[in-house]
Amino acid sequence: MEFIKGAASRLPFFLCCACALVGLLALPAKGDEGAKPAPEPASGYRAKQAIVARHFMVAAAHPLAVETGYAILRRGGSAIDAAVAMQMVLNLVEPQSSGLGGGAFILHYSAADAQLSAFDGRETAPAAAQPDRFIGADGTPLGFLDAVVGGKSVGTPGVLRALELAHAKYGKLPWADLFQPAIKLASEGYPLSPRLHQLLAAVRLAGRNLAMRQMYYTDDDSPKPAGTLLRNPALADTLRDIATHGANVFYTGAIARDIVEAVRNAPRPGDLSEGDLAHYRAIKRQPLCAPYRQWEVCGMPPPSSGGVAVLQVLGMLERLAPQGVPQDAISAAHLVAETERLAYADRARYLADADFVPVPLAGLLAPAYLAERAALVRPDHALGHALPGTPPGGALAELADDASPELPCTSHMAIVDATGNAVAMTSSIEFAFGSQQMVRGFLLNNQLTDFSFVAAQDGKPVANRIEPGKRPRSSMAPTMVFDRAGKLVLALGSAGGSAIINHVLKTLVGVLDWKLDIQHAIALPNFGNRNGPTELERGSAAAQWAGPMRTLGHEVRVLDMNSGVHAVERTSQGWRGGADPRREGTAMGD
Numbered sequence: 001m002e003f004i005k006g007a008a009s010r011l012p013f014f015l016c017c018a019c020a021l022v023g024l025l026a027l028p029a030k031g032d033e034g035a036k037p038a039p040e041p042a043s044g045y046r047a048k049q050a051i052v053a054r055h056f057m058v059a060a061a062h063p064l065a066v067e068t069g070y071a072i073l074r075r076g077g078s079a080i081d082a083a084v085a086m087q088m089v090l091n092l093v094e095p096q097s098s099g100l101g102g103g104a105f106i107l108h109y110s111a112a113d114a115q116l117s118a119f120d121g122r123e124t125a126p127a128a129a130q131p132d133r134f135i136g137a138d139g140t141p142l143g144f145l146d147a148v149v150g151g152k153s154v155g156t157p158g159v160l161r162a163l164e165l166a167h168a169k170y171g172k173l174p175w176a177d178l179f180q181p182a183i184k185l186a187s188e189g190y191p192l193s194p195r196l197h198q199l200l201a202a203v204r205l206a207g208r209n210l211a212m213r214q215m216y217y218t219d220d221d222s223p224k225p226a227g228t229l230l231r232n233p234a235l236a237d238t239l240r241d242i243a244t245h246g247a248n249v250f251y252t253g254a255i256a257r258d259i260v261e262a263v264r265n266a267p268r269p270g271d272l273s274e275g276d277l278a279h280y281r282a283i284k285r286q287p288l289c290a291p292y293r294q295w296e297v298c299g300m301p302p303p304s305s306g307g308v309a310v311l312q313v314l315g316m317l318e319r320l321a322p323q324g325v326p327q328d329a330i331s332a333a334h335l336v337a338e339t340e341r342l343a344y345a346d347r348a349r350y351l352a353d354a355d356f357v358p359v360p361l362a363g364l365l366a367p368a369y370l371a372e373r374a375a376l377v378r379p380d381h382a383l384g385h386a387l388p389g390t391p392p393g394g395a396l397a398e399l400a401d402d403a404s405p406e407l408p409c410t411s412h413m414a415i416v417d418a419t420g421n422a423v424a425m426t427s428s429i430e431f432a433f434g435s436q437q438m439v440r441g442f443l444l445n446n447q448l449t450d451f452s453f454v455a456a457q458d459g460k461p462v463a464n465r466i467e468p469g470k471r472p473r474s475s476m477a478p479t480m481v482f483d484r485a486g487k488l489v490l491a492l493g494s495a496g497g498s499a500i501i502n503h504v505l506k507t508l509v510g511v512l513d514w515k516l517d518i519q520h521a522i523a524l525p526n527f528g529n530r531n532g533p534t535e536l537e538r539g540s541a542a543a544q545w546a547g548p549m550r551t552l553g554h555e556v557r558v559l560d561m562n563s564g565v566h567a568v569e570r571t572s573q574g575w576r577g578g579a580d581p582r583r584e585g586t587a588m589g590d
Contacts (some may be wrong), residue, residue: 084171149268191228
């Protein structure tokens with residue numbers, strides 16, 4: 001199979017970080033999804049081995065976070081206990097991607113009652129938010145980097161409330177215990193990783209506040225060298241307060257006041273208020289599930305678009321390839337890219353926070369509608385730019401397409417504990433290092449740039465427009481797969497901005513259609529289509545598909561595709577963990 005040979009024979013590569021930032025500087029405020037660079041610069045490819053264990057397994061984006069989760073599970077902690085502890089460590093060691101100043105989506109499977117829950121910790125827009133937030137003085141949308149740095153892009157953080165809500169239901173160890181590993185690392189120090197060093201060099205933007213510069217840069221504004229022992233006493237104090245007093249201490253009182261002060265005194269001052277923080281609530285939502293061949297695949301509902309898009313593509317693939325996605329690389333890439341193109345077209349028109357906008361979820365996933373959409377795919381030629389469909393319940397004529405740059409940096413973890421409970425959690429602060437504003441040792445998000453910069457077009461509102469209290473649309477796609485007996489088969493997700501959907505789909509096809517183990521599926525070349533050019537991963541076997549794909553009518557771009565897939569799959573002997581070779585994470589189990 002060409003896909004497998006391409007992954008197995010791939011040579012490690014090391015790519016220039018700065019090129020992705022140069023691409024960002026030219027990013028139009030409104031344009032094709034496929035015209036976007038990767039949200040995080042590349043930092044190399046390092047082949048990894050699958051990890052097999054009998055009792056429990058954890059996979060995440062940094063070894064220190066994985067070791068923390070492993071230690072919590074060895075103590076008898078639950079999957080959500082491990083997730084809390086790991087997220088606090090990721091705040092330290094992977095600050096470009098997630099942390100207390102951001103948000104998260106959590107899928108949790110409870111083995112005791114076979115219940116799947118979805119916890120929404122997405123950020124919210126301030127009560128004072130107006131639809132012209134990212135419109136410049138000349139009446140046109142701001143460039144992305146003009147919008148991202150400062151206070152105006154900061155939404156109300158949600159990750160801590162989501163973890164608190166899930167832990168109250170499914171935690172076993174005391175809340176305070178889960179913060180101790182991160183407190184110890186913040187106090188005693190941890191080594192600055194090569195990847196973090198490279199990102200600090202590449203994403204060195206004007207408008208970074210003093211606290212961020214002092215934490216990560218030298219006096220001459222060079223990033224501190226890889227291996228530097230970093231200490232973050234301010235974050236240690238913040239974590240101690242949260243450990244002792246719970247999440248409320250973050251959302252009210254001195255910490256909340258400091259967050260608001262940082263936002264309002266930043267470049268491009270924002271309007272986040274103490275009331276926005278005090279009134280923030282995480283939401284327990286109903287997961288989205290649909291059949292795919294002999295499995296049931298489940299994901300997050302809106303405001304994430306990830307779950308809907310993944311299920312749409314799988315539904316179309318099953319109709320187009322009832323015996324399985326073909327193993328020939330070009331045929332498979334064409335088929336997957338074309339179905340993704342159609343899903344992204346629907347996403348741009350319909351997907352947003354369903355508490356504010358009527359999202360036709362049932363229609364988008366209706367078998368008859370997916371069959372109608374699949375029938376548009378030609379085996380011998382690309383569709384070109386796809387138009388959104390008209391799902392049952394979808395008001396096509398009443399909405400305009402989204403115009404959001406959406407370049408979130410994210411982190412994903414997958415955990416299964418000794419009793420079979422599982423977590424698939426994706427967290428983010430949006431762009432690399434968020435809004436570049438650090439307060440009390442953590443960086444604040446810039447998630448409000450995930451809203452459409454344009455609120456209406458030709459008199460039609462955009463579903464993902466900014467509104468007070470609304471949650472911006474996301475592509476995060478934590479996913480779980482179950483067999484016909486209802487047993488958990490797979491927990492996974494990815495980093496990668498709006499291409500998260502494509503990375504998750506590639507991995508699902510690798511495991512479910514091609515019967516690869518999870519590590520080989522993650523290592524497959526990245527490719528996909530976001531209703532623009534078909535994207536092929538530079539430095540991988542996928543780059544060789546450019547000619548044949550162009551022959552099929554695809555516009556092709558070969559670029560860095562920095563996924564961050566982490567996953568756990570069931571085996572006959574227990575669990576197998578996989579980590580993305582494009583990042584520095586790993587898997588560990590017992």
